Amino acid sequence: MKKTTLAMALGALLFSGVAGANWYVEGNAGYSRLKTSGLDFDEISDGSFSPSVAVGYKINDWRFALDYTYYGKGDDNYGWSEGSRYGSGETEVKAYGFGVSAYYDFDLNTALKPYVGVRLSANHIKVNDDFNEVSDYFHYSDSNTEFGYGAVVGVTYNLAPSWDLNVAAEYNRLGEVDDVKLNQYGAKIGVRYTF
Numbered sequence: 001m002k003k004t005t006l007a008m009a010l011g012a013l014l015f016s017g018v019a020g021a022n023w024y025v026e027g028n029a030g031y032s033r034l035k036t037s038g039l040d041f042d043e044i045s046d047g048s049f050s051p052s053v054a055v056g057y058k059i060n061d062w063r064f065a066l067d068y069t070y071y072g073k074g075d076d077n078y079g080w081s082e083g084s085r086y087g088s089g090e091t092e093v094k095a096y097g098f099g100v101s102a103y104y105d106f107d108l109n110t111a112l113k114p115y116v117g118v119r120l121s122a123n124h125i126k127v128n129d130d131f132n133e134v135s136d137y138f139h140y141s142d143s144n145t146e147f148g149y150g151a152v153v154g155v156t157y158n159l160a161p162s163w164d165l166n167v168a169a170e171y172n173r174l175g176e177v178d179d180v181k182l183n184q185y186g187a188k189i190g191v192r193y194t195f
Contacts, residue, residue: 023195026054026065028166030188034074034093037181044093046074050186054101058194063103063115071095071123071174071184089131089138095174095182097123097148111158119150123174125182146175150184156192164192 032050050072056065079088099121106114126143154168172184
């Protein structure tokens with residue numbers, strides 16, 4: 001009898017969790033600033049367009065999502081001289097990632113709902129460096145897939161049943177390539193559709 005009661009209680013608990021759960025899809029467009037540290041010459045701090053898409057699952061005030069984010073690219077033109085030697089070049093960094101996120105929505109019983117979240121990601125980072133020294137040309141390219149982490153703070157506005165407008169600010173530590181660390185700061189706006 002105790003096992004049956006325990007099984008029924010567990011089933012009721014699981015059912016109540018599923019009853020408050022909803023699948024959703026989300027698309028965002030934003031501005032992303034990539035910032036490097038550890039380059040031999042000038043550091044990169046460039047902004048660009050940054051789209052993202054996500055599919056998620058909502059349970060009460062918690063949301064869990066899988067996403068793809070293009071963080072954008074940044075580049076820097078540099079030059080140097082030393083006596084009769086001189087050179088110039090361009091460094092370019094591109095990054096994108098696949099992530100898993102957890103968000104907590106603060107229910108204020110209004111159409112506005114602020115939220116906070118954390119994100120873990122696998123990020124692909126590519127660095128290209130084209131360099132000219134007097135009459136010689138050098139090209140360097142490297143790419144890595146790195147573990148990253150991040151945080152987000154935002155607010156959603158309920159536009160209509162099943163439709164929400166999303167505005168957020170985010171930070172992501174993307175990883176490093178050859179001792180060059182890459183961070184991303186961004187702002188995004190998008191829509192979420194809940195099934």
